Amino acid sequence: MTTEPAEKPPLGRVIVITSGKGGVGKTTSSAAISAALAKKGFRTVVVDFDVGLRNLDMIMGCERRVVFDFINVIQGDAKLKQALIKDKRLDTLSILPTSQTRDKDALTKEGVERILNELKQEFDYIVCDSPAGIERGAQLAMYFADEAVVVTNPEVSSVRDSDRVLGLLSSQTKRAETAGADPIKAQVLITRYDPSRVEIGEMMTVEDVLEILAVPLLGVIPESKAILRASNVGTPVVLDGPSAAAEAYEDAVTRLTGTDLQMRIVEERRPGLFQRLFGRSA
Numbered sequence: 001m002t003t004e005p006a007e008k009p010p011l012g013r014v015i016v017i018t019s020g021k022g023g024v025g026k027t028t029s030s031a032a033i034s035a036a037l038a039k040k041g042f043r044t045v046v047v048d049f050d051v052g053l054r055n056l057d058m059i060m061g062c063e064r065r066v067v068f069d070f071i072n073v074i075q076g077d078a079k080l081k082q083a084l085i086k087d088k089r090l091d092t093l094s095i096l097p098t099s100q101t102r103d104k105d106a107l108t109k110e111g112v113e114r115i116l117n118e119l120k121q122e123f124d125y126i127v128c129d130s131p132a133g134i135e136r137g138a139q140l141a142m143y144f145a146d147e148a149v150v151v152t153n154p155e156v157s158s159v160r161d162s163d164r165v166l167g168l169l170s171s172q173t174k175r176a177e178t179a180g181a182d183p184i185k186a187q188v189l190i191t192r193y194d195p196s197r198v199e200i201g202e203m204m205t206v207e208d209v210l211e212i213l214a215v216p217l218l219g220v221i222p223e224s225k226a227i228l229r230a231s232n233v234g235t236p237v238v239l240d241g242p243s244a245a246a247e248a249y250e251d252a253v254t255r256l257t258g259t260d261l262q263m264r265i266v267e268e269r270r271p272g273l274f275q276r277l278f279g280r281s282a
């Protein structure tokens with residue numbers, strides 16, 4: 001079930017979900033963000049740029065429905081409509097899987113641009129699930145982006161790598177190379193946040209992360225067993241029932257679509273019980 005969005009972007013907006021470090025919850029976040037956008041009534045497609053690994057279709061629960069993929073379309077072996085998979089839970093959500101058998105050199109800048117331009121004609125939001133790091137797949141995932149969600153854990157190594165990615169977003173993208181173009185709007189999404197570990201100094205505080213990265217905070221996703229459970233059954237966490245993580249992703253997407261919303265950090269003590277730790281302005 002979806003709701004009619006209050007305001008749609010004039011042309012499909014490309015949002016890259018990226019990070020410097022692997023294992024921070026990037027694909028989980030891509031699935032949750034795209035599903036939450038679709039729940040709000042936005043026509044949304046999520047695109048897997050992680051050629052060779054291809055985890056997005058498993059988290060979205062459509063791995064058995066993959067016939068053609070992103071690379072097939074780039075190389076002209078299939079049409080875009082043949083590769084797109086319509087989500088069975090939300091009629092406003094589609095998935096463009098990638099290949100498990102090719103290498104990242106199969107992605108070309110011209111091919112990616114052509115497909116993204118096609119998707120912009122049909123969808124309100126194009127969510128690009130980037131591989132970790134700064135290699136070719138990650139560079140192409142961010143090159144044509146209008147916005148970026150930089151996913152980081154509150155740990156020094158993860159934050160340091162995210163800072164490097166922010167540097168690439170501001171220097172090695174189409175918007176950065178185009179005179180007079182607005183820069184990519186970058187925001188940070190902190191994942192796997194555990195207040196008890198922050199209190200004893202095992203994790204960085206939200207304020208410390210923001211001081212280093214110096215970009216706006218989109219949201220804070222708590223450490224939650226609900227995320228693992230949802231991933232194991234092939235469902236974005238926002239479609240898997242109430243949880244602190246689902247609520248945090250829903251809040252983040254509300255901000256992503258331009259609505260001011262007070263920042264809440266919630267901790268899941270046990271199923272169905274959320275503790276509001278503190279509020280701050282977004």
